[in-house]
Amino acid sequence: MRILLLLITFALSQFLGAQGAQRSAEAEMHRHHSDSSAYIAMLENPERDLYQKPDEVVAALKLEQGEAIADIGAGSGYFAFRFSKAVRDQGKVFAVDINPDMIRHMNRRSRDLGTANVVTILAEEDDPLLPNRSLDRVFICNTWHHIGDQENYLELIKRALKPGGQVIMVDYKKVELPVGPPVHMKIAGSALVAQMERAGFQLLKKHEFLSYQYFFVFSVN
Ligand SMILES: C[S@@+](CC[C@H](N)C(=O)[O-])C[C@H]1O[C@@H](n2cnc3c(N)ncnc32)[C@H](O)[C@@H]1O
Incomplete structure (x- = not known):
């Protein structure tokens, strides 16, 4: 007893x-x-680089000079400004966010760095407001669980992609982790792949080098 x-x-x-x-x-x-300043500091914290490996993520995408890429939920521009260097002056980065503080932060960062190829978009919750058939790639990191009507959102993404375009998704594995949102808010990698396939995307590649996150590349059928 x-x-x-x-x-x-x-x-x-x-x-x-x-x-x-x-x-x-x-x-x-x-x-x-x-508190957007605290949020920006968290996103840009150098300790994050240890698991997020941003330069390796960008290198794995093998972006080419002149490509157009959208970063949906771009936040502080943590990835967007790395993409900006990779696609060079001829390329374009659409940095999409719904938080005006993030947009202002990225605009200031662009001006201070003298970056000419980052275009910020203050989006709507259910619409990235991206131009039609304009993108080679859409990148979404740690943001998908914020999107409400994901089915419709994927249709809007398809509309913005050029034929043969790609969607890249990086997000936290649905397990307890020392970083990221609580487990109940996370989307399992298998559920995301199933959702993307239902929406007409195909899984092209899974990168396995991030320990806390899955990193998928999808193509549009
Ligand atoms: C966790 S942060 C990720 C930022 C960035 N992707 C990174 O990895 O550093 C999520 C970002 O998504 C933005 N966000 C939330 N809901 C969104 C939506 N419906 N459309 C676009 N951005 C959204 C938030 O304002 C925030 O900046």
């Missing part, structure tokens, strides 16, 4: 501990969402 009681107490403390950790992760996330 004593052992049973001890086991129940242990299981309860583990459960409450996990609940507490999840609540504090959510509180931290809400703080970041309501």
Whole structure:
């Protein structure tokens, strides 16, 4: 009986501990969402590079000079300004976000760096407002779970892609991790692939070098 009681107490403390950790992760996330400067600092934190490996991600995409790429949910421009260098002056980066503070931050960053090929778009929650048939690639990192009507959003993405264009998705694996949103907000990699296939995309490549995230490349049929 004593052992049973001890086991129940242990299981309860583990459960409450996990609940507490999840609540504090959510509180931290809400703080970041309501304080754009803190959010930007979190996105640009050099410690993030250790697992996000941004330069390796960009290198893996083998972007060519002159390509047009959209970064949906571009945030601080963490990836967008790396894409800007990769596609060179002849290329174009559409940095899409719904948060005006992020857009202002990227505009300031463009001006300060003298970057001419990053075009920011203040989008709507359910529409990236991208021009038709204008893109070689669409890149979405850690943002897909923010999108409401994803089915319709994928149709809008298709409309913006050139024939043979690609969609690249990088997001947190649906497991407990020391970073990222709580598990219940994450989308499993298998569910994302199934969703993309239903929408008419094909999985072209899975990059496996990120430990916390999946990194998929899809082509449009
Ligand atoms: C977790 S951050 C990721 C930023 C960036 N992709 C990165 O990896 O550094 C998510 C970003 O998506 C933006 N966002 C949220 N909902 C969005 C939507 N419906 N359309 C476009 N951007 C959105 C947020 O404002 C935020 O800047």
